[in-house]
Amino acid sequence: MAASFLSSPFSHPLRRFTLHHLSNKPVSSLFLCSAAKMNGHVYRVPALDEEEMASVAGKTFERYALPSSAKRNGKGTAILWFRNDLRVLDNDALYRAWSSSDTLLPVYCLDPRLFQTTHYFAFPKTGALRGAFLMECLADLRKNLMRRGLNLLIRSGKPEDILPSLAKDFGAHTVLAHKETCSEELQVERLVDQGLKGVGNGTKLEFIWGSTMYHKDDLPFDVLDLPDVYTQFRKSVEAKCRIRSSTRIPISLGPTPSVDNWGDVPTLSQLGTELQEVTRGMRFVGGESAGVGRVFEYFWKKDLLKVYKETRNGMLGPDYSTKFSPWLAFGCISPRFIYEEVQRYESERVANNSTYWVLFELIWRDYFRFLSIKCGNSLFHLGGPRNVQGEWSQDKKLFESWRDGKTGYPIIDANMKELSTTGFMSNRGRQIVCSFLVRDMGLDWRMGAEWFETCLLDYDPCSNYGNWTYGAGVGNDPREDRYFSIPKQAQNYDPEGEYVAFWVQQLRRLPKEKRHWPGRLMYMDTVVPLKHGHGGGGGNAQTSKSGGFRGNHSGRRSRHNGP
Numbered sequence: 001m002a003a004s005f006l007s008s009p010f011s012h013p014l015r016r017f018t019l020h021h022l023s024n025k026p027v028s029s030l031f032l033c034s035a036a037k038m039n040g041h042v043y044r045v046p047a048l049d050e051e052e053m054a055s056v057a058g059k060t061f062e063r064y065a066l067p068s069s070a071k072r073n074g075k076g077t078a079i080l081w082f083r084n085d086l087r088v089l090d091n092d093a094l095y096r097a098w099s100s101s102d103t104l105l106p107v108y109c110l111d112p113r114l115f116q117t118t119h120y121f122a123f124p125k126t127g128a129l130r131g132a133f134l135m136e137c138l139a140d141l142r143k144n145l146m147r148r149g150l151n152l153l154i155r156s157g158k159p160e161d162i163l164p165s166l167a168k169d170f171g172a173h174t175v176l177a178h179k180e181t182c183s184e185e186l187q188v189e190r191l192v193d194q195g196l197k198g199v200g201n202g203t204k205l206e207f208i209w210g211s212t213m214y215h216k217d218d219l220p221f222d223v224l225d226l227p228d229v230y231t232q233f234r235k236s237v238e239a240k241c242r243i244r245s246s247t248r249i250p251i252s253l254g255p256t257p258s259v260d261n262w263g264d265v266p267t268l269s270q271l272g273t274e275l276q277e278v279t280r281g282m283r284f285v286g287g288e289s290a291g292v293g294r295v296f297e298y299f300w301k302k303d304l305l306k307v308y309k310e311t312r313n314g315m316l317g318p319d320y321s322t323k324f325s326p327w328l329a330f331g332c333i334s335p336r337f338i339y340e341e342v343q344r345y346e347s348e349r350v351a352n353n354s355t356y357w358v359l360f361e362l363i364w365r366d367y368f369r370f371l372s373i374k375c376g377n378s379l380f381h382l383g384g385p386r387n388v389q390g391e392w393s394q395d396k397k398l399f400e401s402w403r404d405g406k407t408g409y410p411i412i413d414a415n416m417k418e419l420s421t422t423g424f425m426s427n428r429g430r431q432i433v434c435s436f437l438v439r440d441m442g443l444d445w446r447m448g449a450e451w452f453e454t455c456l457l458d459y460d461p462c463s464n465y466g467n468w469t470y471g472a473g474v475g476n477d478p479r480e481d482r483y484f485s486i487p488k489q490a491q492n493y494d495p496e497g498e499y500v501a502f503w504v505q506q507l508r509r510l511p512k513e514k515r516h517w518p519g520r521l522m523y524m525d526t527v528v529p530l531k532h533g534h535g536g537g538g539g540n541a542q543t544s545k546s547g548g549f550r551g552n553h554s555g556r557r558s559r560h561n562g563p
């Protein structure tokens, strides 16, 4: 669909920031430690070199391997269709494909639709950084499969064209894949099914559930009756469900059929996207080996799991939170693997609130995944799951100031620059920029959600649109309607202005106390005219005596124990 930018007046004027809302909550000194390490450079995540990463991955594969005596009873050829499950460890579809065949063909289809545009606003569907991350995931997956006697067939094209033709050529009895839940992915599943039926050689299509920590079949209610309140969901699964053990994978998975050309991992230019180097901030390394490496680094090497709950609201540096999300989104690591590593850490080192809190967050991830089944396409609609009616602007200039980090509000601009430079933004940052776009700028929340879809390395439709609907106040739970006061967030989470100065160069020469309030035109070429003529620039906020900033949102529940 073509971009449509309407220029209607704002229904939610940008509100004036006042110091009135600041509080003096101290941040953990740990944020500052990891901030200091960034030092203005590119920080590789994980920071392990290739040799250490390979050694960690090798040891982890051994720990989670099935004994070599494991039996394989199947016959014939099975095709394993890799989707967002680019891993060997704890891969149920891989295990099932191996055990139900005597020859296994792993396939990845580079679907051109991934490189088209987003639904409403025609942004690139996959930004260059996520494209590059995906290519690294494929190269690593191929390497790890080859170690086990397989390979990865990489084909460019639509799965519904490629898989039926391969099924025919190789006489496969089954195509196995992990199940997805959102409409675009479900449509591909339907087309593949039709394609296989069209070939007429009886190839079955089998889907396996494998993206969540709690298995869908173990939920204590039908997924369509999922509670609308996260806490109810969490308490119910914690009380009534068990997390299944991760699936052990044999050390040897061969043989694989002979194939003339396995296909190269394409370059970005072959996909019509230009390479983008990370010039500042975190540079995430794609693939299962790097994902397993990051778990090792965060839990075992740096021993950070025990302080996660104190540091998780940070914004600067690699170590305030786990940074597992890009690997989780591509399925390079599974949440059950993380769960087992948390358990191991709890028995070998310490069990405390922090070790539990990583699981608490992973339950949010599960929740949004299950919610996508319950809510269907309403997750992507303006009114969201509750069909909330409202007036929203699609003002292009205003949106671009947000997207390009040129609003004049340092904490917004720094976060948006981090996103476009690295493909990552902290959870704290995401909540702040989301609230700003929706409530201060009054823009259609889908513009923000689609821009996140373009940029995020960890983009996942369920978590992205689930969180955006909550942030916009149109989510399934009306109580999850929160307003984030920009001055208060700045004071609480970046009191020294280190984060904003890291991303907005012009702020570095300012004294710390001025970094969030630099004054108009301090670092921007232009100032977007806003409805009440605030003209951007936190400088106005310093002098404002108007305490009405929170406007009609003042009675909202503040974020406590939220995602």
Ligand SMILES: Cc1cc2nc3c(=O)[nH]c(=O)nc-3n(C[C@H](O)[C@H](O)[C@H](O)COP(=O)(O)OP(=O)(O)OC[C@H]3O[C@@H](n4cnc5c(N)ncnc54)[C@H](O)[C@@H]3O)c2cc1C
Binding pocket: 312, 321, 322, 323, 324, 325, 326, 328, 329, 358, 361, 362, 364, 365, 366, 368, 425, 426, 427, 428, 430, 431, 434, 452, 456, 458, 459, 460, 461, 463, 464, 465, 467, 468, 471, 563
């Ligand atoms: C507007 C908005 C959009 C978001 N879009 C995405 C997205 O597309 N993909 C995505 O994975 N996360 C998304 N999140 C959730 C969250 O911000 C990221 O998962 C988190 O910042 C990733 O960093 P981390 O791995 O260090 O998280 P940690 O704090 O270390 O948490 C551990 C894991 O828990 C899960 N998790 C934590 N918070 C959430 C949450 N609120 N919702 C769902 N899962 C969570 C993630 O898998 C994360 O890797 C979004 C949040 C907001 C507010």
